[in-house]
Amino acid sequence: MQLRRLLLAVLIETATVTAFVSWKDSVSRTSSDLLRKRIGKYQTDGTSTVENFVKSALQNDPSTNPLFVDLPLDHFGQNPGGQRIQSRYFVQDAYYQPGGPVIFHDIGEGSVEPWAVALTDEEDFSVSTAKRFNGLLILFEHRFYGESAPRTRVSQDLYSASRSQLTEFYKYLTIEQALEDVVYFASNFTYEFQDLPPQQLTPDKTPWIYIGVSYSGVRGAWLAKRNPGLFKATLASSAPVQLKVNFWEYFTAIEDALAINNQNCSADLHAAANWFSQVYQTRESALIDQFIDAVYQEGWQDIVRRRPGDVESDLIWDARLDFMKDAAWTAFADFQNYGVNGGTLGRFCDIMETAYDPEGTPEGVFATETLQRAAAAYAKAVASMSRYSYTSSRRTQGNQKRQDGFKPALDSGLDSYSWLWQVCTEFGAFQVANTSRPENLLPSFVNVTAQIDQCIDMFGLSEQVSRAGPDVEVINQRYQGWYLELPNTLWTNGEFDPWRALSIDSKEEDAPTNDTATTDIPQCGGSFPAGTQLRYLIRDGYHGSDVSENILNADIIGNIGDLSPTKTIGNGITATLRRNPTSTRSYLAGTPIMDALNAQSLWFNAMSSWLPCSTLPFTYTAAQATSSAPFTSRSPFPTDPSSGGSERTSSTGSKQGNAASSFTLPSMFIPLLISFTTFVTGVSGVL
Numbered sequence: 274m275q276l277r278r279l280l281l282a283v284l285i286e287t288a289t290v291t292a293f294v295s296w297k298d299s300v301s302r303t304s305s306d307l308l309r310k311r312i313g314k315y316q317t318d319g320t321s322t323v324e325n326f327v328k329s330a331l332q333n334d335p336s337t338n339p340l341f342v343d344l345p346l347d348h349f350g351q352n353p354g355g356q357r358i359q360s361r362y363f364v365q366d367a368y369y370q371p372g373g374p375v376i377f378h379d380i381g382e383g384s385v386e387p388w389a390v391a392l393t394d395e396e397d398f399s400v401s402t403a404k405r406f407n408g409l410l411i412l413f414e415h416r417f418y419g420e421s422a423p424r425t426r427v428s429q430d431l432y433s434a435s436r437s438q439l440t441e442f443y444k445y446l447t448i449e450q451a452l453e454d455v456v457y458f459a460s461n462f463t464y465e466f467q468d469l470p471p472q473q474l475t476p477d478k479t480p481w482i483y484i485g486v487s488y489s490g491v492r493g494a495w496l497a498k499r500n501p502g503l504f505k506a507t508l509a510s511s512a513p514v515q516l517k518v519n520f521w522e523y524f525t526a527i528e529d530a531l532a533i534n535n536q537n538c539s540a541d542l543h544a545a546a547n548w549f550s551q552v553y554q555t556r557e558s559a560l561i562d563q564f565i566d567a568v569y570q571e572g573w574q575d576i577v578r579r580r581p582g583d584v585e586s587d588l589i590w591d592a593r594l595d596f597m598k599d600a601a602w603t604a605f606a607d608f609q610n611y612g613v614n615g616g617t618l619g620r621f622c623d624i625m626e627t628a629y630d631p632e633g634t635p636e637g638v639f640a641t642e643t644l645q646r647a648a649a650a651y652a653k654a655v656a657s658m659s660r661y662s663y664t665s666s667r668r669t670q671g672n673q674k675r676q677d678g679f680k681p682a683l684d685s686g687l688d689s690y691s692w693l694w695q696v697c698t699e700f701g702a703f704q705v706a707n708t709s710r711p712e713n714l715l716p717s718f719v720n721v722t723a724q725i726d727q728c729i730d731m732f733g734l735s736e737q738v739s740r741a742g743p744d745v746e747v748i749n750q751r752y753q754g755w756y757l758e759l760p761n762t763l764w765t766n767g768e769f770d771p772w773r774a775l776s777i778d779s780k781e782e783d784a785p786t787n788d789t790a791t792t793d794i795p796q797c798g799g800s801f802p803a804g805t806q807l808r809y810l811i812r813d814g815y816h817g818s819d820v821s822e823n824i825l826n827a828d829i830i831g832n833i834g835d836l837s838p839t840k841t842i843g844n845g846i847t848a849t850l851r852r853n854p855t856s857t858r859s860y861l862a863g864t865p866i867m868d869a870l871n872a873q874s875l876w877f878n879a880m881s882s883w884l885p886c887s888t889l890p891f892t893y894t895a896a897q898a899t900s901s902a903p904f905t906s907r908s909p910f911p912t913d914p915s916s917g918g919s920e921r922t923s924s925t926g927s928k929q930g931n932a933a934s935s936f937t938l939p940s941m942f943i944p945l946l947i948s949f950t951t952f953v954t955g956v957s958g959v960l
């Protein structure tokens with residue numbers, strides 16, 4: 274039992290990059306992958322890790338000074354004054370002018386640090402929003418992610434914690450508690466500018482604007498319903514607001530994309546999934562091991578070596594399963610951000626299809642080769658894409674601690690554990706096979722039952738974790754799922770984003786059909802007929818395309834806001850939207866999503882319209898002036914009082930130039946501190 278959990282725990286961590294279909298997916302393939310796009314351009318060499326980069330940025334960049342707010346751990350209990358939790362946030366105040374809005378960018382399920390490094394980048398979407406509207410930009414870290422977690426023995430060593438300790442630790446990681454954090458934070462927000470006395474910038478005094486993508490986009494939408502008027506405008510980008518436990522529809526976007534230009538690969542991935550399903554069901558260990566060995570080499574051999582003569586044990590079978598799940602996910606790992614040709618999938622397909630024939634065949638390798646040779650072609654593609662095909666470093670004991678100078682340090686697996694807790698207890702959205710579909714791309718062992726079993730393995734059965742999986746209908750009822758209608762909200766989605774299937778722009782069979790999208794900006798408070806909302810589907814877009822695409826340097830290209838948001842994209846527009854030459858290279862795929870710029874433009878126009886809005890007052894008991902400030906706050910930035918807001922770039926310009934000019938192509942995956950070999954090490958500790 275403990276052992277199974279161990280395998281799981283380690284795999285979840287490694288999954289930050291490719292593996293383990295469901296759990297990590299939302300984490301790694303939302304926030305982090307969005308970031309990878311931007312972080313690429315800050316990387317100074319191909320090998321530097323995100324963490325290294327963040328660290329080097331920390332040394333030079335005043336905008337990465339963290340601030341902490343002290344929040345009640347339990348907002349709804351008898352004693353809100355009791356236990357506290359410190360949430361981290363960063364502020365960019367260089368553009369702020371009195372009367373300007375507070376731009377609240379909610380980071381969602383991950384560390385705020387990688388976003389903070391973009392605080393001086395005027396091509397960054399949120400920074401650009403702040404600049405245009407003379408706003409104060411806040412990047413807010415969600416409770417139980419990054420550094421925003423209670424520092425207990427459990428959070429310092431999650432790996433050693435028992436299930437009940439984990440369950441107790443995560444008791445207050447809920448949707449509602451985390452939403453209330455935002456309300457509390459905003460309602461008490463005071464900011465100390467360097468040259469001014471502390472300013473109370475609460476939503477009754479100054480307009481607050483919400484920006485969120487993916488889970489944080491969902492949070493923005495829910496907050497708009499839950500606390501009307503708290504935010505005067507909300508951007509809910511790629512927000513999967515309809516919760517569903519069995520989310521096989523995730524893969525339909527991938528199937529559709531493959532069907533267009535990669536029919537051989539489409540057929541082969543389907544055949545490979547079937548092959549996996551079959552060899553697992555019939556327990557053909559020799560074939561499976563041959564495959565795993567070809568892909569994972571030393572990592573796998575290590576495991577087998579440690580259990581000689583025991584290759585049929587449950588432990589080894591669990592390991593096989595985990596390796597196969599990792600392999601099965603590899604091809605799709607970054608589709609939601611880059612699509613077929615821009616990301617892993619296109620290259621994966623090329624390697625597989627040309628394994629024996631440099632031209633490839635229209636039918637694919639499974640149709641033209643023996644099963645064994647076809648499986649080998651598939652293995653070759655997985656091995657080429659997987660960063661786990663080699664063992665380079667190895668962790669010796671326990672979980673790695675974060676190397677960030679915070680004491681006591683939190684467990685490096687915190688974000689992964691926390692998101693796992695959230696999907697197991699409230700979100701679901703398990704991305705699984707649907708083997709009854711002829712296009713299915715995943716093996717049958719990637720299924721909901723298996724995912725829930727892993728929740729139970731990890732946290733044990735409890736009030737929150739059940740065999741039925743999370744009760745998503747409670748949330749769908751409370752927030753109306755994809756029927757949610759909101760004033761002063763812009764919904765954006767990517768045409769090919771797999772998460773679109775759970776958004777209000779879903780084209781699934783059971784998705785709403787009685788609603789209407791418009792790009793006419795409604796007046797403050799919403800003045801459209803029921804069912805009509807401000808929505809933009811980004812053509813050729815993926816997950817969070819609007820927020821992750823750089824804002825073009827407005828000073829060079831002119832005012833993006835002048836673009837008609839509904840303008841059809843064509844060559845003419847592509848030519849108009851000149852890309853700053855230094856930033857073009859920040860795209861892994863080299864293919865910026867041009868229509869994302871129209872979504873950005875729509876957002877700016879909507880903000881212009883809604884900012885002066887006063888029809889949605891937000892009231893609460895004003896914070897009392899107390900002797901002790903509700904939270905620490907200081908200005909990380911020297912502000913230059915002599916220059917105007919939008920020109921105020923003194924603290925940013927040169928940094929940005931340096932970063933851009935030293936850019937090299939980012940490596941394929943987000944570099945991780947934890948290597949796959951921890952799997953092996955972890956197992957050995959128990960064996």
Ligand SMILES: *[C@@H]1O[C@H](CO)[C@@H](O)[C@H](O)[C@H]1NC(C)=O
Binds near residue numbers: 534622624627632
């Ligand atoms: C087959 O695969 C190769 C490599 O991915 C690709 O270039 C080619 O267009 C595909 N052929 C067909 C007919 O789909």
Ligand SMILES: *[C@@H]1O[C@H](CO)[C@@H](O)[C@H](O)[C@H]1NC(C)=O
Binds near residue numbers: 521707709710
């Ligand atoms: C799998 O797909 C079929 C056909 O599209 C659909 O009818 C069925 O409901 C899906 N299975 C699940 C569990 O949703």
Ligand SMILES: *[C@@H]1O[C@H](CO)[C@@H](O)[C@H](O)[C@H]1NC(C)=O
Binds near residue numbers: 594
């Ligand atoms: C679900 O997956 C597990 C392993 O991941 C497997 O043992 C089980 O047979 C699968 N169930 C179905 C119905 O395929």
Ligand SMILES: *[C@@H]1O[C@H](CO)[C@@H](O)[C@H](O)[C@H]1NC(C)=O
Binds near residue numbers: 756788804
């Ligand atoms: C659309 O249909 C849903 C579900 O039947 C309903 O709850 C909602 O009120 C409808 N919206 C409009 C604008 O008619």
Ligand SMILES: *[C@@H]1O[C@H](CO)[C@@H](O)[C@H](O)[C@H]1NC(C)=O
Binds near residue numbers: 893
């Ligand atoms: C913070 O805001 C909440 C409202 O959400 C209020 O109840 C609380 O008293 C405020 N705390 C302080 C210290 O002002």
